[in-house]
Amino acid sequence: MYEMKDEYRTGIDMIDKEHEKLFEITNRxxxxxxxxxxxxxxxxxxxxxxxxxxxxxxxxQHEEEYMASLNYKKLFSHKAMHAEFIEKVEEYDFVNLDENQKDVIFGILEFLNDWLVHHIIENDKLIS
Ligand SMILES: [Fe+2]
Ligand SMILES: [Fe+2]
Known part of the structure; x- marks a missing residue:
């Protein structure tokens, strides 16, 4: 269902491997x-x-360190996107999940996958 595709590759081995793992966890x-x-x-x-x-x-963290080592110009705005993502994930309220658990969790997984795909294609690929 969710997987790393060739079009998501940045060409930076460490980053691609980590993205692959993010898709693997989402798929699990x-x-x-x-x-x-x-x-x-x-x-x-x-x-x-x-x-x-x-x-x-x-x-x-790894990606930001890598960008810093390159003096990447968009590091600051890129970091802000990462922080926003973590904030969103932290807002999930799993405690009050009762009815429609399956739909709610599916919605969360769709959001996580969409965010990852868009972020990688529109932002991470610019690093290389
Ligand atoms: Fe990123
Ligand atoms: Fe990334």
Whole structure:
């Protein structure tokens, strides 16, 4: 469902590998969501989304360090986009998830994937 595609590649190996992992984590959450044989899957999915948030923070740090090492001109605005993303992910309220859990989580995964794809194509690819 969610995966790294060639058109997302920046040509910077470290960044591409980390993006690949972000898509892998998003996809793992999706596979869990649609697997009716996994009991208590919502807690498990929340854990995966938390892992995605944490890995995003790590990835953003690496990317920002890389941009700084190049004296990349758009570092400041790029950093602001990363911070905004983390803020959005932190706002998710999983505690009050009751009805339509599946739809809500699917909506979250769609948002995360769309953000990643757009950010990579429109911003990360400019770094190289
Ligand atoms: Fe970025
Ligand atoms: Fe990135």
């Amino acid at each position: 959450a999706y596979e869990t969501l649609v697997d009716d044989f996994i009991p208590d899957k919502y807690d498990y999915i929340v854990d995966i989304i938390t892992e995605l948030k944490e890995y995003s923070i790590t990835h953003f």
